Amino acid sequence: MPGPHVxxxxxxxxxxxxxSPGHIQFxxxxxxxxxxxxxxxxxxxxxxxxxxxxxxxxxxxxxxxVVGTGTNTNAFMAWLNDEVGPNIFGMQLxxxxxxxxxxxxx
Numbered sequence: 617m618p619g620p621h622v623x624x625x626x627x628x629x630x631x632x633x634x635x636s637p638g639h640i641q642f643x644x645x646x647x648x649x650x651x652x653x654x655x656x657x658x659x660x661x662x663x664x665x666x667x668x669x670x671x672x673x674x675x676x677x678x679x680x681x682v683v684g685t686g687t688n689t690n691a692f693m694a695w696l697n698d699e700v701g702p703n704i705f706g707m708q709l710x711x712x713x714x715x716x717x718x719x720x721x722x
Contacts, residue, residue: 623651629659637661655686661697663687666705678716680709 623644629637638659644651652667664686672678682705688694 626656661686661693661701662689664697666701668705668709680712682709 623642626639626641629640638661639656640653640659641656642651642653649671650667650669652665654665655662657663664684666682666684669681669683670678671681684697684701684705686697688697
């Protein structure tokens with residue numbers, strides 16, 4: 617799912633080897649400081665969402681807080697959410713960090 621996203625739009629999720637785990641809906645606040653991925657009914661890790669909130673400023677730095685919520689359909693889904701989810705969103709935060717550095721000349 618690289619690239620810009622439009623709030624309220626649906627996107628095909630991506631995973632290793634080009635396999636899609638299903639679709640998510642992307643939502644963002646007007647200022648873009650809070651955004652969420654909400655899993656749809658065809659997503660492997662349904663029914664839930666991951667919300668990222670960015671706070672801070674250029675002088676002091678920025679912090680991203682990621683919170684996942686939802687219900688698991690079985691114990692295996694709970695394990696996937698607990699073990700795989702943080703790695704996926706950690707990689708996305710790293711990509712976002714690099715994009716911000718590139719945009720800000722840092």
